[in-house]
Amino acid sequence: MPVHFIPAFTDNYIYVAETPKGAWIIDPGCAEPVLDWCAKHTLRPSAILCTHHHADHTGGVEALAQYFGIPVYGANQRIPGLTHAVAEGRLTLDAEMLTVLEVPGHTRDHIAYWWKNVLFCGDTLFAAGCGRLFEGTAAQMFHSLQRLAAL
Numbered sequence: 001m002p003v004h005f006i007p008a009f010t011d012n013y014i015y016v017a018e019t020p021k022g023a024w025i026i027d028p029g030c031a032e033p034v035l036d037w038c039a040k041h042t043l044r045p046s047a048i049l050c051t052h053h054h055a056d057h058t059g060g061v062e063a064l065a066q067y068f069g070i071p072v073y074g075a076n077q078r079i080p081g082l083t084h085a086v087a088e089g090r091l092t093l094d095a096e097m098l099t100v101l102e103v104p105g106h107t108r109d110h111i112a113y114w115w116k117n118v119l120f121c122g123d124t125l126f127a128a129g130c131g132r133l134f135e136g137t138a139a140q141m142f143h144s145l146q147r148l149a150a151l
């Protein structure tokens with residue numbers, strides 16, 4: 001199950017997860033690199049998944065959703081263009097099973113997607129630390145990180 005990394009801005013990535021029956025764009029902070037990448041690879045995405053509402057993760061959502069005519073998944077209406085609100089539990093998408101984890105800390109409604117041993121965790125966890133506490137408490141973040149560590 002390939003996961004592609006599309007460079008975005010100066011220091012970030014947008015992910016495309018390719019499955020047999022679809023392809024998901026994860027946290028598109030901008031649309032153009034994704035449009036270019038999809039054109040180059042003749043790939044038509046089937047959904048957008050968002051971990052949290054910050055603009056560097058959602059700035060491209062509405063343009064991509066409109067261009068491809070695809071649904072937008074996320075925690076709630078703070079995600080621009082949201083069509084499918086998801087919460088803690090299972091999510092079936094293109095015949096694939098994902099687990100949605102609520103991991104508050106960076107934002108109060110941050111979620112992560114766990115799929116076939118791949119974790120899309122937004123700004124909750126980085127290679128060398130965790131995201132800043134904009135809305136949640138340190139205790140919430142600690143609990144969220146423990147949940148990710150247990151995967």
Ligand SMILES: [Zn+2]
Pocket residue numbers: 052054057106123
């Ligand atoms: Zn963020």
